[in-house]
Each structure stands twice: as C-alpha cells, then as structure tokens.
Amino acid sequence: EPEVTQTPSHQVTQMGQEVILRCVPISNHLYFYWYRQILGQKVEFLVSFYNNEISEKSEIFDDQFSVERPDGSNFTLKIRSTKLEDSAMYFCASSEIAGEQFFGPGTRLTVL
C-alpha cells in the first residue's frame, strides 16, 4: 500500500539555524500539506500546496517558513531561522482530491 514518507525521523538543531524537512507524498496525489503538533497540543495546519503553489496557509506559516516541490517526488518544508517554539512534530500529508489526507509518520524537530 502506498504511503507518505518523511525524513529525518528526528532532527536536532540549534536556535537560529535553518532546517529542511523532507517528505515524499503518495505518487498520484495532487495536494500536499504540512501540519505540526507541539507536544501535548492539537495538530495544527501550516500550509497546503497545489499545482506548484501555496493554496492556503495559516497564521503560523510566516516568512520564516517556505515550501517547495523541487522535483516530481519530494515536498519540503524549510524553516529559515529556527526558534525554540518551533520544536514540534511536523507531519506531511497528501491527498488525491477531496479532503481525505494521508499522513506521514512525522519528523520530530528539537530546537536547542
């Protein structure tokens, strides 16, 4: 069964450093998403991406964040200058079309 994969599973970085989280969505899916879950809190939407551009983003997704689909398979989330409060589990998801999103296992980001 096809699945969304994410690398790395755990990333530790120093405050102020740039990080890139990688995702490989399911191959025939058209919509791509990033969510995050701060420890003990609810899962929050960050951004959705369709047809090579951002289709929707939340207030969390400020200028420090960017997304890219650099080739036909990868979907990346970049945080330019990490802050302590960026520590969270980041989930990538993809969907064919209407609503049903399939999630990856997540990347745990720890900012020191």
Add this chain to the structure above:
Amino acid sequence: AQSVTQPDIHITVSEGASLELRCNYSYGATPYLFWYVQSPGQGLQLLLKYFSGDTLVQGIKGFEAEFKRSQSSFNLRKPSVHWSDAAEYFCAVAPGNAGNMLTFGGGTRLMVKP
C-alpha cells in the same frame, strides 16, 4: 472559522466494553468529517470519513461514526474495545472543497484496562 471540540481529554474503558468518543464541530455548512488515530510515536491513521450520504459510516478496525447534523456532532463508536485500541483519537473537519485544510480537535486519549 471552523472549530472542533472533543470534550473528553482522557477516557478509560475495560477491554470488551463499548466505546463512544464525542466530537462536536462548528462550521457554516456541512463539512467533511474525519476520525484519525495516533499510536504513541506514530503518525495519524485515518479511521473513517464522512462526505455525504448515509450518516452512519463504517471504518477500519471495527469503528463507526454517526453524523448528526442537528447536533453538529460526529461521534466515534466501537462495540467492543481491544487493548490494541489504546491510542489518541482525533476528530477533524475540512470545508467541503478539494484540498483544504483540516482543523483538528484536541484529541481524546483512550486507555484500555485489562
């Protein structure tokens, strides 16, 4: 703006007992509705979804959920809980359009007593 409330943060049931997890949503129209399960250290797995039609939907692992428009609810049920069902359960809604954001509830942590 849409919102989702899961009133129960923790629920403990005995193995073999029935289960109902509550979910209430706020949205102007009928949204798409979902239940996801998250086991410790794992990602989110879709249990079931409601888009339209029959208001009682069946999912994986013996779960079902019923959409009640009058109560703005989408409660998850299982007639007999197994120890492996211990996990965190999230209700989520999305606008009835393709490719839109999911809004999640705060989650309900289910513990199963032997």
